[in-house]
Amino acid sequence: MSLDNVVEDIRDEARARAEDIREQGERRAEEIVETAETDAEELLEARKEEVERQIEQEREQALSSAKLEAKQERLEARRDVLEDVRSQVEDELVAxxxxxxxxxxxxxxxxxxxxxxxxxxxxxxxxxxxxxxxxxxxxxxxxxxxxxxxxxxxxxxxxxxxxxxxxxxxxxxxxxxxxxxxxxxxxxxxxxx
The missing domain is CATH 3.30.2320.30 (ATP synthase, E subunit, C-terminal)
Known part of the structure; x- marks a missing residue:
């Protein structure tokens, strides 16, 4: 075996090894990309659910607040009517x-x-x-x-x-x-x- 053959074998081995490393690197890069995409999708889904919960919670709070305000206005209107009735009774007593x-x-x-x-x-x-x-x-x-x-x-x-x-x-x-x-x-x- 000549030195040229040895050099060629070493080169072939180095090329094969480089090819293995490159393939492993590409597989690892694909795994990283897949993991990142999965994580991104899970994060996006979690954010969507969180936003939907927050929207629902704010909607319920707004609805509850509106109901309370309506009830207070209704009670105030009733109080005003009762005050008017009492005032009319007082006027009739004076008269x-x-x-x-x-x-x-x-x-x-x-x-x-x-x-x-x-x-x-x-x-x-x-x-x-x-x-x-x-x-x-x-x-x-x-x-x-x-x-x-x-x-x-x-x-x-x-x-x-x-x-x-x-x-x-x-x-x-x-x-x-x-x-x-x-x-x-x-x-x-x-x-x-």
């Missing part, structure tokens, strides 16, 4: 006149009188527009006198001068009690719940 006003005021005064048995002097207060009516009504009771005005829709506030008893039998206080006791029924009738 009461004649025999009806006298009957109601007398009943409220009589109810308060029982609290002041044995008192020598009792002061009765009421709405300024009811002064004449109250003076006529207190004349029926010994020791009772009309003492001046009280800011109310009507009725009486009665105080004993010898005791610290004060009875508030105004239309306002009666309306407050009736309103609180019947608010649920009024609301149901107004809003057909």
């Amino acid at each position: 009461l006149s004649g025999e009806k006003r006298e009957t109601l005021t007398r009943a409220l005064l009589e109810d308060a009188v029982a609290e002041f048995e044995g008192e020598e002097s009792v002061s009765v207060y009421g709405r300024a527009d009811d002064a004449d009516l109250l003076e006529d009504l207190v004349a029926d009771y010994d020791g009772f006198e009309y003492a001046g005005e009280y800011d109310c829709l009507g009725g009486v506030v009665v105080e004993g001068t010898g005791s610290r008893v004060r009875v508030n039998n105004t239309f306002d206080s009666v309306l407050e009690d009736v309103w609180e006791d019947n608010l649920k029924d009024v609301s149901e009738k107004l809003f057909d719940q």
Whole structure:
């Protein structure tokens, strides 16, 4: 064997080895590319799912927020209607006149009188527009006198001068009690719940 043959064999071996290394490199590069593509697809899919979850969560939050806002607006509208109804009732109480006003005021005064048995002097207060009516009504009771005005829709506030008893039998206080006791029924009738 000549040196040329040996050199040629070494070259052939080197070429074969280089070819193996190149093929291994290409296979490894393909594996890396495939792995990268798979990872990229998985990452893309994960990002899509995350974005879809986030969109769904934001949609649910927006929907929940809109429902809450609508409920609050509905409650506020109901509250406004109830306030209007109460205001109308108050206006009607102020507008009461004649025999009806006298009957109601007398009943409220009589109810308060029982609290002041044995008192020598009792002061009765009421709405300024009811002064004449109250003076006529207190004349029926010994020791009772009309003492001046009280800011109310009507009725009486009665105080004993010898005791610290004060009875508030105004239309306002009666309306407050009736309103609180019947608010649920009024609301149901107004809003057909």
